[in-house]
Amino acid sequence: MNSNDSTECTLPLNPVVPFLRTERMPHIWCPGCGIGTTVNCFARAVMDCGIPLDELAIVSGIGCTGRVAGYLKLDSFHTTHGRAIPFATGLKLSNPKLHVVVYSGDGDLAGIGGNHFIHAARRNLDLTVILVNNFTYAMTGGQATPTAPKESIETTAPYGVFEEPFNLPHLAASSGAVYVARWTAYHVVQTKKAILEALQKKGFSFVEILAPCPTIYLRRNRLGGAVEELKYYKEHCVIQNGADTKDVGIDLRHQDKVTIGKFLDIEKKEYYDAYQEHYAGLLKGGKQAVAGA
Template structure:
C-alpha cells in the first residue's frame, strides 16, 4: 500500500518493504533472539531471490530443525520444514523430480553436519543441484546452547562445561573434499558478499555450500565471554581475512584466539556435471572424469609453496 506522492513533492511514504512479498510477513514477530544472525541471512537469501530474476514460484526453500531450521517458514516461497538432519535428502527429492526448480536448503551447523552429516557429504559427492546455506553459530541454539561438531576447541557450552575437547569441522574444507562445486564462507557482517555468494549458489549448476558464521549471543556468546551479538560482529570485523585462494585444510576457526584470522571468501567455483539420474541412456554421457580434483591438488600445493 502506498500513499500517492504529490506532484510537488516526489517523496513517497511506503508502508511495505520491497522484500515483503518474499517474506511471510503474517508470521512476524519471529522467534529469533535479539542480535541473532539468522534474520540477516534470511534477508540475504530473499535479496538473492529477487536479484536472481527467477520467478518466486521456481524457488523452493527446505530446512531441517533448529533455530536456523525455522528460516524456511519465514520465506514466501514453497517451503518445507522437515525433520532434524533430513533437509538435504528431502531437497534432493524435489530437485531430482523437478530439475527446473531452484532448491535452497537453509539450516544450522548441527542439523547439516552432525545429524545430517552423511546426507550432506553424499549430496555434495553427487553434485546435486542444491544451494546449501549452513548457518554456523557454533552450538545448538534451539535447545539452549549445547556443543556440536562446529564448537571450537575449548569453547564452553552446557554440555562442555570445562571447554570442548573435540576438534571441530572445518566446513569449507569438508565440502570441497567431498565434491561441492561452489564453496564459500562468510559471516553475517559480510552482508553483500553473502548475498552475492547465495546468488552464485542459486545460479550454480550443482552443489553449492555456503557456510555463514552467525552470532548466537544467547547460546554461544554468553558462556564464552562474548558480550553480545555486536561484540561478536566486532570480532568478525577485526579478525576476518578475505582470501578466495585460501588453502582450505588450514582455515579452521579458532574463536578463542583473538590473534588467529578467520578466513572467509568464495573458495571453490568449479564446473562439474550436476546430478541428473539417467533417463535410460548410458551413464557415460553424464558422468565424466573430474579434472577439478587434480587441479585443486595442484593449486593447493602451490598455495603451500606460496606460504599461504
C-alpha cells in the same frame, strides 16, 4: 513507490517484504541473532537472480535456522532433524526444474545431517546449501555442535570443548561440492552475492555464514553481545578468495583471524545430467525423461 502526490510521510516498504510471510511476524529469533540478517541477504539474492518464485523451493531442518522455511513466502518444507538434504534430494529428482535451497544450521546439517551433507556433495546434486553457523545447538539448549570452537563452553561441555571442530568448507570441497564460500553476518553484501552465485551455480553449492547467537553461545562464553561478534568479524576476518580450503579451519582461541571468501567455484558434471546421460538408452518418455527434457 509513487508518493509524489502525497504530503504524508510514508515509510518505504522494505524491499524484502514480498518474500516474507509477514503474518508470521514477529519471528522467534532473539534480538541480535544473525539468522534474520542472512534471510535478508537471501531475499535480496533471490530478487536479483530472476528465478521465478514458483520455481524455487526451500527446505529446512530443525533448530533456530530451521525456522527460516517458515518465514519465506516460497514453497517451503520444514523437515525432521538433520534430514533436510534427503528431502531436498527427493524434491529435486522429482522436479529437476525446481531450484532447491537447503537452509539450516550447523548442528542440523553438520551434526545429525553430516552423512547426508557429504553424500549430496559427493553426488554433486544441484542443491544450494546455506548453513548458518552459530557454533551451538541454540534452540535445543546450547549443546556443542561439530563446529564448536575448542575450549568453548557448551551445556554438554561444561569443562570446555576438547574435540576438533569441522572445517566445513574443506568438508564440502573435499566431498565434491563445486561452489564453496564462507562469509559472516557482518559481510552482508558479500553474503548476498555468494548466495546469488550459489543459486545460479549448477551442482552442489555451499555457503557457510558465521552468525552470532547472543542468547546462548555468546552469553555462555562471556563473549559479549551480537555487536561484539560482528565487530570481531569486521576486524579479524581475512578475505582470501580461492584459499585452499584445508587452511580455512576456524580456531578462535588460538589464532586471531577467520579466513572468509569464495574458496571454490569449479565446473563438474551435475548429478541429474550424469543420470540422464548414463541411462540415455533406457529412459523412454518416463517422468524422468520428460522432466529433464
